[in-house]
Structure formats: C-alpha cells, structure tokens
Amino acid sequence: MSVAVKYNSRQVERTDSGIVTTLAWIGPRSEIETFGASERPGAAGNDGVLESVRIYQDSGHLWVCERRYRTDQNGEMHNKPNVNFGQKSASLHGSMLSMPLETNPEYRTCWNYFLAAAPGITAVPEWWETAKDTIIIDGRGKYAWIKSPGEVPISNNVRWEVLREPKKPGRNSYDLATYSVTETAKFTSPEAAGRMVANKLNRIGKPDEDFGITGGDWKCDDATVSYHDRAWFATLTWTRSGDANGWDKEIYKQI
Numbered sequence: 001m002s003v004a005v006k007y008n009s010r011q012v013e014r015t016d017s018g019i020v021t022t023l024a025w026i027g028p029r030s031e032i033e034t035f036g037a038s039e040r041p042g043a044a045g046n047d048g049v050l051e052s053v054r055i056y057q058d059s060g061h062l063w064v065c066e067r068r069y070r071t072d073q074n075g076e077m078h079n080k081p082n083v084n085f086g087q088k089s090a091s092l093h094g095s096m097l098s099m100p101l102e103t104n105p106e107y108r109t110c111w112n113y114f115l116a117a118a119p120g121i122t123a124v125p126e127w128w129e130t131a132k133d134t135i136i137i138d139g140r141g142k143y144a145w146i147k148s149p150g151e152v153p154i155s156n157n158v159r160w161e162v163l164r165e166p167k168k169p170g171r172n173s174y175d176l177a178t179y180s181v182t183e184t185a186k187f188t189s190p191e192a193a194g195r196m197v198a199n200k201l202n203r204i205g206k207p208d209e210d211f212g213i214t215g216g217d218w219k220c221d222d223a224t225v226s227y228h229d230r231a232w233f234a235t236l237t238w239t240r241s242g243d244a245n246g247w248d249k250e251i252y253k254q255i
Helices: 029-037 190-197
Strands: 011-015 018-028 048-059 062-071 089-100 114-117 143-146 161-164 173-187 218-228 231-240
Touching (some): 018 048, 173 190, 190 218, 190 231
Antiparallel strands (some): 048 062, 089 173, 114 161, 173 231, 218 231
16 A cells, blocks of 8 residues: 545644645555655745644554645645754844944044143134044144043143034934844754854854855854754854944954
C-alpha cells in the first residue's frame, strides 16, 4: 500500500487572518514519515504556504500525515522567510542614533555655547548666529565661546561678561534616523548558533541582506542565542552608520 489522500479529509476554514486548508494522507508508517518530511513548513503548495505538519496513527498499521496550508483572505500566498537550519532570515527596522550636536549638518555654535565678551564690549558680532565652530578670527581677544558661565575668561583681574546664552541650552546631541537589520537563523546545537554570533558584536561588518540600502557601513550592535521550538536560534542586529563616512575604524574593529 502506498500513501493516498485520506477520504473526506479536506477542510477549509476562514479566519480573520486568512484561509486555512487542511489535507490528510494515509499509508504505512514508514511511507507516511518519509512523505511528511518531504515538505518543510514555509514552503509554497497548491493550497497555500505550508504552516504545519502533523503525523499520527489512525488504526492498526495505518498512519496519517496532516498538512495545514494558509493563504490571505484573497487566496494569495505570502511565503515566510527561509526557516531551514543554518539559513538566515532578515527584517528591516527604522531606528535612531544619538549623534553629537556638532555633527548635525545645520549646526551652529550658538546652539550650545555661551558667547562671552571682554569688559566694555556690548556689541553682538554678526557671526554669532552663523559660526560653526569655536575658532574666533574676527574679534579675537574680544569674544570667546564657552560651555558654561563658570568658564568666563578673566583679564587683568576683571571677569568677562556673558553676552549671549545658547539657543539650545543643555542640548548636546540629536536623534538621527537610520536603519537596522536583524538576521536570524536556527541551528541544531548551541555551539553552531554561537559560531554565527561569535566575534561580531560591536564590530564593523555587513548583514547578508541589506535591502538595497547604500551609503556608510554597518556595525553589529546586538547578538543573542536562544532556544525554543526544539531548535537554537542565533540573532544579529546590524545598525547602519549615521553618515556616509561610516563607523570610525580607529575606534571599532572590522570583522
């Protein structure tokens, strides 16, 4: 006897998340087990994406292989990421990087610096709102950029005056929108999962899937290994650099 479709086994169920079709095949145990292993969950079939496989004894020497397939409400299939052992799936996320305020393309020194003036100087220089660094050429010896009032210079035992306060007091960083990619793969042992994440954390590298995002480079900012569903899962999270210059290679090592 070979594997055959079980009589009256086809069932179709509509749920709020899609259409579930259940089919069953019957046959000897060895043939049913081989048949059940021939198609992995996540594969596409005529009735949708295979969601689960269940094998059980029916009666006597007969066994059953039951497969559940799923489509969306319109009958369309959406394949799941590859879940074979050792094969990576990937997801893209938006994330934020905290960047030094001075690296903002629109940065002005007056955002987070006080402007101090020598005794007797009351005129605010034209460059106060346009300066991009603390180097003073026009007005040297008359003005000074300082981080706090406690840094006010003293000339001839006379303290300088704070002429202008910062426009953005206390602000030393800003959020920069970027992307992160999370890669996941499953393994049969913790050692195999550990090899995927070993020596990658806080190093410059590249995810296998970058979703076509170009410019700059990537750094591994998170690595985990966990166990569930009778498999070990390794996960890496890669964060794209804040600008096209990439991560500082004098600070971070490359893989």
